[in-house]
Amino acid sequence: MESETENENHIDEFESGFLGDLIRPEDSGYDDARAVWNGMIDKRPDLVARCQDVADVISAVEFARDRDLLVAVRGGGHNAAGLGTCDDGIVIDLSPINWMDVDPDARRVRVGGGATWRDVDHATQAFGLAVPGGVVSHTGVAGLTLGGGYGHLRRQYGLTCDNLVSVDLITADGRYLAASEDEHSDLFWAVRGGGGTFGIVTAFEFEAHPIGIELATVETWHPIEDATAAFEVWRDFVETAPPEVSGEAIIWGIPEDPHFPEEHHDDPVAIITAVYCGDPEEGENRLRPLREFGSPLLDFSGRTRYLDLQQGFDPFFPAGEHRYYQGSIYLDSLDDETITKIVEREPSRPDPRILYYVWNLGGAIADVPEHATAFSGREHPYLLAIDCKWDDPEADEAVLDWARSFQRDMDVHSPGESYRNFPGLGETDDIEPERSPRRDETADRLVELKDRYDPTNVFSRNHGVRPSESARTDGGAGDE
Known part of the structure; x- marks a missing residue:
């Protein structure tokens, strides 16, 4: 020793x-x-x-x-x-490696591996461009991209990883590799949704899209008594909406924040949202049916700067100040029975700051063939995400039990899969082909690549793809 x-x-x-x-x-x-x-x-x-x-x-x-x-x-x-x-x-x-290099003519942006989406949005919006990123701006580019990447532009331009052009990566044996469709294409396939288990990405190159500076949005906050109707109206709207429309239907408590009426702080609400990725005037017309539903308590709809949209949730999820849990489960559909179960979960929330929401998927996400990248879950129409926030360590067990039981109860409405970037506390971290036989091909291929690039499992904490027993024994063959 x-x-x-x-x-x-x-x-x-x-x-x-x-x-x-x-x-x-x-x-x-x-x-x-x-x-x-x-x-x-x-x-x-x-x-x-x-x-x-x-x-x-x-x-x-x-x-x-x-x-x-x-x-x-x-x-x-x-x-x-x-x-x-x-x-x-x-x-x-990698946090100091947060440089940006935008080529507005080619609509490409190179990004350091330690950058956040705030960095990317700031650099690209100077030219009216955007890379589809997350919905909280201090999210890291690396983690979001390597796990897939859902954001406000998802149905029009796909996942974050679908907009990836190339990466620079350091392997477990200290080699520098550039990976793209033309070079180390097997590794490029893996980093698009397979997690960060194959190496450390020091640079990403993305395709950027001309979305302008403002987008049309709907965001109406309704009394919890109207939650079922609000979710049904939102579902009916998004199921026939064009790919320019991405949205969420949310259950939350009104935050204790000066931007919200004090008398309503912590009151449970149903929020229906949508973003139109395109001409703002056309978007306002397209989204009008959602805005006209019910008698909302609050209405934040209208034209919104993309930078403001990307940072809208930031104040409610600050770094290091609260305890967090993020779980998820895909849904086969959002029929009336599923909506009822989702809404009926609200009164049992252990903390009013807990929110959970349904994302509509499809569009450009589903246009990519299933095995074109390592990302699994393209065919699912909805994702239920559970975001818990609380402060008291003694409440840990109650909050975690509530979130996990919610996911279990929704399993009957689900293919039994979760989104890699909302992994709970790691309990859904390992690939589970026995629960999703359609994923065997992807799971097996990820293990083969793990054997090749990291046979001794140096990168063991990044989304749990483990090398095979034989690779751990002989150290792997490498990729010369």
């Missing part, structure tokens, strides 16, 4: 060739460096390697592999399961 002095010597040697910062538990910035978005994640790594460039990432991977350290890779740190940190081991932190 290596002595403490020998370990420090190795760290000192590592640090001498490292451009970024190496942060140890005794350093003053350690608690900030180890923190992630979910305040209930309290991991204590032995070392945080805050990388400044690709050379730093290579050095960190080689150091971790040679020392047989547990590796966590942090991009935006937004993963609710806390995959961007670990106990003991090393966190390879």
Whole structure:
């Protein structure tokens, strides 16, 4: 066993060739460096390697592999399961690698592996462009893209990973590879929805789309007594809507925020939303039937700046201040029985800040053939997402039990799959082909690629694709 002095010597040697910062538990910035978005994640790594460039990432991977350290890779740190940190081991932190390079004529943007969607949106909107991203702007580009990526533009332009053109990636053995349809295409297939388990992506290249600066939106907040009718009206609308329309139907409590009437704080509400990706005037006409439903308590509909739309949820989900849980389950349909079960769950919420919502899918998402990328779930029409927020650690069990039982109860309305980027706390992290036989081909192919690129499972915390037993025994053949 290596002595403490020998370990420090190795760290000192590592640090001498490292451009970024190496942060140890005794350093003053350690608690900030180890923190992630979910305040209930309290991991204590032995070392945080805050990388400044690709050379730093290579050095960190080689150091971790040679020392047989547990590796966590942090991009935006937004993963609710806390995959961007670990106990003991090393966190390879890409957050300083957040550069942007937009080519407005080619409608392409290259993005550093530590960037967030706020960074991307800021850079692309200067030219009236957008890359389909998430719905909270401090979400990391890396995690969202590698897991698929649902956002406000999803039905018109597809998943985030569908707009990926190429990646630069560091493999488990410290090699730098560029992957695209033309080069290392097997790896490029895997990183589009297969998670971050095949290497560390240091740069993404995306196709950007001309959406302009403003979009037409509907966002009406209704009394909970009208929830069933609101969900039915929303369902009927989105089931015949063109691909330009993406929306959500939400159950929530009115936030304790000065933008909302104090007398209604924490009151349960049903919110129906839609975004039209196209000409705002045409969008307002298209979305009018949704806006005309009922007598809403609040109406935030109208033309909305894309940057404001992307940041609208940010104040309610700040980093590190609350405890979070994000679970999900795909739905086969949104018939009346399913809607009733969803709405009837509201009174049992353990905290009024818990929200859950249904996304309409299809459109460009379903236009991509099932096995064209590693993403699974393209054929499903809806996704039920459960976002829990609370503060009291003593409430953990009650909140988690509520969320997990909700998912179990909805299983009869589901193909039994969840969205990779809403993995709970990791309980749905492993690929489960026995629950979804249609996914056997994708699951088997991911394992084959894991065997090739990471046979010793250096990247073990990134969405749980494990190498086969034979690969772990012989170390894998690599990809020369």
